[in-house]
Amino acid sequence: MKNIIIFGASGHGSVVLDCIEKEGRYKVVGFMDSYKKKGLIINGYKILGNEFDLPFVIEKYSVTGVFVAVGDNWVRKILIDRITKINPNIRFISVVHPSASIGKYVEIGNGTVIMPGVIVNANTVIKDFCILNTNASLDHDGYMDDFSSLAPGVVIGGNLWLGKFSALSLGCKVVENITVGKHSIVGAASLVSDDVADYVTVYGSPARVISKRAIGDPYLSRSKRASSRLFISNDY
Numbered sequence: 269m270k271n272i273i274i275f276g277a278s279g280h281g282s283v284v285l286d287c288i289e290k291e292g293r294y295k296v297v298g299f300m301d302s303y304k305k306k307g308l309i310i311n312g313y314k315i316l317g318n319e320f321d322l323p324f325v326i327e328k329y330s331v332t333g334v335f336v337a338v339g340d341n342w343v344r345k346i347l348i349d350r351i352t353k354i355n356p357n358i359r360f361i362s363v364v365h366p367s368a369s370i371g372k373y374v375e376i377g378n379g380t381v382i383m384p385g386v387i388v389n390a391n392t393v394i395k396d397f398c399i400l401n402t403n404a405s406l407d408h409d410g411y412m413d414d415f416s417s418l419a420p421g422v423v424i425g426g427n428l429w430l431g432k433f434s435a436l437s438l439g440c441k442v443v444e445n446i447t448v449g450k451h452s453i454v455g456a457a458s459l460v461s462d463d464v465a466d467y468v469t470v471y472g473s474p475a476r477v478i479s480k481r482a483i484g485d486p487y488l489s490r491s492k493r494a495s496s497r498l499f500i501s502n503d504y
């Protein structure tokens with residue numbers, strides 16, 4: 269069994285750990301975290317340092333892969349860029365909880381996690397570093413671009429196109445044949461019946477635009493605002 273580490277020791281990291289342990293393909297040797305104290309024990313595993321300790325940790329523990337467990341799509345990209353700069357040859361693993369139902373001809377990219385109870389139906393493409401959270405349902409012929417995410421309980425009809433860095437929030441519903449642009453957010457419990465443009469937040473039933481967004485605007489925690497804005501790029 270190959271040794272891996274998890275970057276991110278908060279709540280999302282704990283759920284990812286559970287998925288990895290139940291899937292049984294990898295052995296977790298510990299967490300790494302940019303903000304928690306080295307040596308702290310989380311869910312029975314030690315925090316081994318931050319991203320700058322990566323070369324030492326890889327050598328000491330014979331690490332062959334990592335998983336970045338950060339819930340915010342843009343902040344996750346920032347950390348992955350840092351890790352890749354430190355170690356360009358690092359391998360990012362994907363994780364699928366054994367209770368998830370994955371249909372025929374489904375493509376799952378690197379660094380993606382599919383949580384307990386998720387349903388992904390046939391002919392769907394999930395690109396790199398995506399999150400499909402607990403009990404989300406993604407119907408046939410869907411497409412999730414890099415760094416996009418589904419929160420717990422999201423229900424999606426067929427032929428969704430979800431743009432880069434966009435997020436569908438807790439319990440929202442999306443009818444069939446919908447496009448959600450890049451860097452956009454659908455608010456919790458919303459019903460999406462029309463396409464969603466780039467760089468907006470929509471909310472309600474039916475969902476309507478309530479605000480514009482900039483690259484790196486937080487949506488999970490305001491505490492991330494400063495760090496997420498440091499790495500704004502026009503390439504996305």
